[in-house]
Amino acid sequence: MWRYLSERTIRKLRLVVTAGLALFVIIALSVAPEPSEDRALKIGDQIRCPVCSGESIAASPNQLARDMMLRVRELIAAGYTDEQVIDEVIAGYTDAQRLDPAFRPATAALWTIPALVLTLGAVAGARTRRRTVMTDE
Amino acid sequence: MFSFLGLVAVLTALAGAGLLVVQATQVARGKKADLRRTNLLLLGGAVSAMVVLELAILSNDFTVRYVADHHSVTTPFPYNVATGWAALEGSIVLWGLILAVYTWLLGRAVARQPDRLGAGALTVMGVVALFFFGVMATIANPFETCTLAAARSCLESSPLPFVTAMAPADGFGPNPLLQNHILMAIHPPMLYLGFIGLTVPFAYGMSALALGLPGTAWLERSKRATVVAWSFLSLGIVLGSWWAYEVLSWGGWWAWDPVENASFMPWLVATAFLHSSLVQIRRGMLQSWNFVLVISAFALTILGTFLTRSGTIVSVHSFTQSLIGPALLGFLALILIGSFTLFAWRAPLVAQPSRLDSFSSREGAFLLNNLLLTVYAIVVLVGTIYPIILEAFTGDRVSVGPPFFNRLTAPISFALLLAIGVGPVMPWRLARPEVVWKRIHGPLQIGLGTGAAFILGGVRSAWVVAVAIATVFLMSVIIRHAFVQANNAARVKGRSVRVELARLFSRDPGYWGGQVSHIGVALVALGIAAASNLSVSTELAMVPGDVVRFAGYEVTYRSPFLEQKINKQVQGARLDVARGGEFVATADPLISVFSNSSTAIGTPAVISRFRGDLYLTLRTIGPEGITLKLDASPFQWLLWAGGLTVAAGGFVALKGSRVEARSDVALLV
Numbered sequence: 001m002w003r004y005l006s007e008r009t010i011r012k013l014r015l016v017v018t019a020g021l022a023l024f025v026i027i028a029l030s031v032a033p034e035p036s037e038d039r040a041l042k043i044g045d046q047i048r049c050p051v052c053s054g055e056s057i058a059a060s061p062n063q064l065a066r067d068m069m070l071r072v073r074e075l076i077a078a079g080y081t082d083e084q085v086i087d088e089v090i091a092g093y094t095d096a097q098r099l100d101p102a103f104r105p106a107t108a109a110l111w112t113i114p115a116l117v118l119t120l121g122a123v124a125g126a127r128t129r130r131r132t133v134m135t136d137e
Numbered sequence: 138m139f140s141f142l143g144l145v146a147v148l149t150a151l152a153g154a155g156l157l158v159v160q161a162t163q164v165a166r167g168k169k170a171d172l173r174r175t176n177l178l179l180l181g182g183a184v185s186a187m188v189v190l191e192l193a194i195l196s197n198d199f200t201v202r203y204v205a206d207h208h209s210v211t212t213p214f215p216y217n218v219a220t221g222w223a224a225l226e227g228s229i230v231l232w233g234l235i236l237a238v239y240t241w242l243l244g245r246a247v248a249r250q251p252d253r254l255g256a257g258a259l260t261v262m263g264v265v266a267l268f269f270f271g272v273m274a275t276i277a278n279p280f281e282t283c284t285l286a287a288a289r290s291c292l293e294s295s296p297l298p299f300v301t302a303m304a305p306a307d308g309f310g311p312n313p314l315l316q317n318h319i320l321m322a323i324h325p326p327m328l329y330l331g332f333i334g335l336t337v338p339f340a341y342g343m344s345a346l347a348l349g350l351p352g353t354a355w356l357e358r359s360k361r362a363t364v365v366a367w368s369f370l371s372l373g374i375v376l377g378s379w380w381a382y383e384v385l386s387w388g389g390w391w392a393w394d395p396v397e398n399a400s401f402m403p404w405l406v407a408t409a410f411l412h413s414s415l416v417q418i419r420r421g422m423l424q425s426w427n428f429v430l431v432i433s434a435f436a437l438t439i440l441g442t443f444l445t446r447s448g449t450i451v452s453v454h455s456f457t458q459s460l461i462g463p464a465l466l467g468f469l470a471l472i473l474i475g476s477f478t479l480f481a482w483r484a485p486l487v488a489q490p491s492r493l494d495s496f497s498s499r500e501g502a503f504l505l506n507n508l509l510l511t512v513y514a515i516v517v518l519v520g521t522i523y524p525i526i527l528e529a530f531t532g533d534r535v536s537v538g539p540p541f542f543n544r545l546t547a548p549i550s551f552a553l554l555l556a557i558g559v560g561p562v563m564p565w566r567l568a569r570p571e572v573v574w575k576r577i578h579g580p581l582q583i584g585l586g587t588g589a590a591f592i593l594g595g596v597r598s599a600w601v602v603a604v605a606i607a608t609v610f611l612m613s614v615i616i617r618h619a620f621v622q623a624n625n626a627a628r629v630k631g632r633s634v635r636v637e638l639a640r641l642f643s644r645d646p647g648y649w650g651g652q653v654s655h656i657g658v659a660l661v662a663l664g665i666a667a668a669s670n671l672s673v674s675t676e677l678a679m680v681p682g683d684v685v686r687f688a689g690y691e692v693t694y695r696s697p698f699l700e701q702k703i704n705k706q707v708q709g710a711r712l713d714v715a716r717g718g719e720f721v722a723t724a725d726p727l728i729s730v731f732s733n734s735s736t737a738i739g740t741p742a743v744i745s746r747f748r749g750d751l752y753l754t755l756r757t758i759g760p761e762g763i764t765l766k767l768d769a770s771p772f773q774w775l776l777w778a779g780g781l782t783v784a785a786g787g788f789v790a791l792k793g794s795r796v797e798a799r800s801d802v803a804l805l806v
Contacts, residue, residue, distance in 0.1 A: 014578065021585035025592065025602065032597040041674060048536050054394060056538065061728065061739045061756045066764075069676075099538025106533050110519055114545065117515045121508045128422065128504065129493040 040073045043085050046100045047072075056099055057089075139193035139201050141298035143280030146189055150182025150233060151270040157240070157263035164247075164256035165348060172259060176244035179266060183237030186230050190279055191221045200302035203227060203279040205291040209310030219322035220311050222329075225446055225461065226279035231326065232442075233269045235333045239362065240266060243337060246358075254354055257344025258337070265336055268468050276460040314738065320380035328373030328400055332438040334366025335407060339435035342428055343476055346483045351424055356414045361791065363414070367407045368787030371654075374400050375780030382773075383743055390668070390776060393542040398521040399441030402514050406434040409510040416503045419565065424487050425480075426507070432476045437518075439469045444521070497568045502560030509553050516545045543669075547600070551607065554662055557655050558611035561648075562618050576621075577614055584610030596671075604666035608659035615652045642789065650790025657786055660779025664772060672770035680762040688769035690751055691715045692724075697758055705731045708758045710765070714744055714751060721746075726755040726765070749773060 005013075044058025049065040057065040057072075068089055075085045090097040101107045153175055160170040190203065194217055199205040207224040208217060216223075222231035240262040247255035273279065278296050285293035286305040315321050338359035345355035377400065382390040391397060410430040413423045443465040480487075493500060520537040527533050562576040588606040596602060623637035626644075630637070642649050675687060679694040686692075693713040700707040709727040713720065724742035731738065744751040749771035756764040 014582070018578065018582050018585065021582065021589055025585060025588045025606065028589075028592045029597075029599045029602060032592075032599075038674060041676075046538070046540050048538065054392070054538075059389075061737055061754070066756065094534060096534035096536050099536050100540035100544075101535050101537055106527060106531065107523075107535055110523055110537065110541070111545075113519045114512055114516045118508070118512045121511055125504045125508055129496065 039076055039082070040069065043072050043076075043082055044069050046086060046098065047089055048097045048099050050093060050097060139189055139196075139198050140280045140282045140302075143186060143189040143193070143201070144274075144278075144296075144298050146182050146185035147270060147273045147278075147280070148182070150179050150186060150237065151267070151274055153177075153179030153182050153237075154263050154266035154270050158260055158267060161256045161259035161263055165253045165260060165344070167253065172244055172247060172256070176241050176259075179263075180237045180241045182270070183234045186273070187221065187234045190227060190230055191218060193280075194218075194220055197308075199286070199291075199304035199306075199308050200283050201279075202281040202283045202291045202294040205283050205286065205305050205308045207311050208308045209289075210307050212310055215319070215322050216311060216315070219315070219325075222325060223311050223315050225459065226273075226277045228325070228329075228446065229269060229273050229277050229461075230279055231329055232333060233266065233273060235326075235329050236262070236266050236269060236336065239334060239337055243340070243362070253348055254341065254344050254350055254358065257348050258340040258355075258359075261340035261343045262336060265340075272461065272464055276464060314384070318380055318384045320376050320383065324373050324376035324380055326373075327369050327376055331366050331368075331370025331373050332400075332403065332441065334362055334369060335403060335434050335438050337362035337366070338410070338431050339476075342431040343479060346428065346476075346479045349483060349486050351483070351487045353418045353421075356418055356427065360414070363407065363411060364787050364791050367404070367411060368784050368791070370400070370404050370407065371780065371784040371787060374404060375777060375784065378780070379777050384740065390773075393517075393520070393537075393539045395521050396445050398517050399437075399444045402517050402521075403434050403437040403441060405510050405514040405517070406430055406437055409507045409514075410434055412503050412510075413507050416500050420500050422493065422500060423507075425484070428480050428487065430507075432473070432480070433514075436469060436472050436476075437514075439465060439472060440522075443469060495567045497563070497570065497573070499560065499563045499565045499568065501568075502556060502563050505556050506553070506560060509549055509556065513546060513549045513553075516549070517542065520545075550662065551603065554604070554607040554611060554659065557658060558607060558614050561652060561655065562614055576618065577610075580610050580613030580617055583613045584608075598666075598670040601666045601670045604662050608663045611659045612656055615656060619649075619652075642792075646792050647790050650786045650788075650792070652786070653789050654783045654786025657779045657782030657784075660775050660782060662779075664775030664779055667772045667775065668770040672768055674766065674768040676756065676764060676766045678762055678764050683762075685767075687767050688751070689716060690721070690769070691718075692753075692765075692767065694763065694765070697763065698725075705729045708755075710755055710758060710763050712742070712753065712765075714753075724751075724753045726753045728755050728758055745774065747772075747774070 041058045045056045047057045047068065049055045049057045049060040049062055049068075051064050052060045052062050055062075055065070057068045060066075071089055072085055075088055080088065086098065095102060095104075101110060103111065156175045157172070157179055160172055160175050163170045164172060193201045193204050194208045197204070197208070197210050199208075203224070203226050207227070208220045212220060220227065222228045240259065243255070243262060244259055247259060275296075280298070281294040281296050282298060282300055282302050283291035283294050283305070284300055284303055285291070286303045289305055289307050290309050291305060338356075341355040341359040345351055374397075377397070378390045381392070381397075410427065413430060414427055416423050417427055443462065446459075446461055446465065493504070495501060496504070520542055524535050524537055527535055558580075559573065559577060563573055584606040587609040588602045591602050591605050596605075619638060619641055620634070623634050623641060626632075626637040626640070627634045673688055677685060679685065681694055681696050684691055684693045691714070693715070695711040695713060698709050698711060700709070707727050707729045709725050712724045712726070714722050714724055722744050724744060726742040727740040729738050729740065739754055739756075742753040744753075749769055750773040752768040752770065754766040754768075756766050758764075
């Protein structure tokens, strides 16, 4: 039956199929529940093991790291939020125990420098375009 | 004896480097000089230095301090050979050797066709060699003679070869972590081939600036070296990551560790450079930008060496442990100041003759690619060195770990994937929307269809579905394009489509090599999305006889075992892994305590299958039982297969750039 359809109709049908697929994916993902994961390990990934070199407490087999992981699980069971758990576990240490640094004046450069480069790069890229379209001589 | 021979070799290479700088400068100024012999002097010295060091190691000559400190009679093959470059001084010797080989290859090209641009590049290579062999002859001398020895180490040493030597009975042996997997012996030389290869385009770039010869000659002359370096760098990164996964039990393949970042940053910038140099060769644009990129790529390799070799990473305060740190930092400052001064001085000569006609074009896509890769590199750079700078200047300590890097780089990576999907099929100058749409519409449907199938199949992670759509789209675009091209060629030449498909690579290896790398990137992205969103992990306590069900596996704890080795005490757990009642494998995760370190080091057991890996790590072991961490990550092999494909694409592209004169299509499209 395809050959009875004009090329234009086929193109329109294909567009409908594409749009339908895209719509399905977007809707299905937005109504899907968040996949469940081990909260303790996720929080542990964000806390640096105080006596190891650059490992998180979730990854280190060190005794102190293990004790801190136990504390994480206790606090989760006690109903603390993720942020409260981290604050509680690193109490007594400095902010340097956070592997995900908090945004404060001393750390702002971590975000502002890449943002600045992105902006400057985008502006510089935009300026490479010919402002007037030249015609062939 | 080896101390003496080694010193002679290093001084020979140093003399060769010095002579090369003088003579190559003369040739660059239009005079005549025989560069060949000088080049051979440098190469001969560099090869001899490495050979002497290896001979000293293999003959257990503990009067050489490096051998006493890093080798032991019990070190097995091939790790004894790898010891030659596994520690600081030896790694500089390997660096010097590879630099000398690249210099020699560059010199051969110049000798064939004496020219000022090539001679100028040789001068720059000579200056870099002068630095490294200078370091080897002074502050990081691997051939120092041991003058006072303890039982298994050397306490005092002298740089002079003819002093009364005293040798320990046995050496300390290499870092234990470095001698339990073959990949550890292979991946550093690969990385070095990549790092040092980037000196060649830098040398050509500086030569072009100094001689006032911008234009595309420096890019075309260094293109092969850039692709070689980039391919080896890709290979080194993948193998290093694989090693970390198999050997270190942090349970991952990438930890955004400064050492990893040090190798990744030059890769990102070199990737940007490969693409943007093509824009200049094809369209004359981005001339200044290419100089910035080539300087940055080279500077980042030196920065990376500084970060990994100076001890800066552990703490800023261990800075003075070795003089190599300050030396590298000084050299880095010299490179940056020198090359950017040169660049500023020659800026009036660097023309921007041609401009972008439309953002919707191949060069527009390359611009986007460069912007994304640059921001990516900046994120990694800032995240890696900002904590060091902050602590050095304010004493304030901050840690930047995986959560930060992942959050910032995930969107950039995804945008890059989309750009890879569309960019390669955009025509140059002006890509009319209907032309591009025709080339991507079918693949887009296939990608979206795959996404829908994933959702119907029960995948709920938005990242996995999005990356699956992007990667399937990307690969379909490339495959479709290959078929269309082959079809057209078949129609014109009257041959079969199959023959023409096979001939695509030989007709335009640059373009299709690039597409192979793109497919590799897609596989890596898919692997990362799967491993970081679909992997499950758990931690549990077990006593012998216990069985746990995890991710479809049944894991049985049989018994603990204990091994006393010369340099370590190893505790392990024997576990049986089954699936659906059928035996799969036994697993022996270990915890080792080394005699020279108080920290327990875990070694995982990894069971790799097509559908995924089961990764077992021992957290504690004792009479009361074990604590076991289990990770199941689906399709982990995608990461390694993808990474190797990225590197392979580079080598494919290389095959053709020699005969490129035949085709006007340049290396990477």
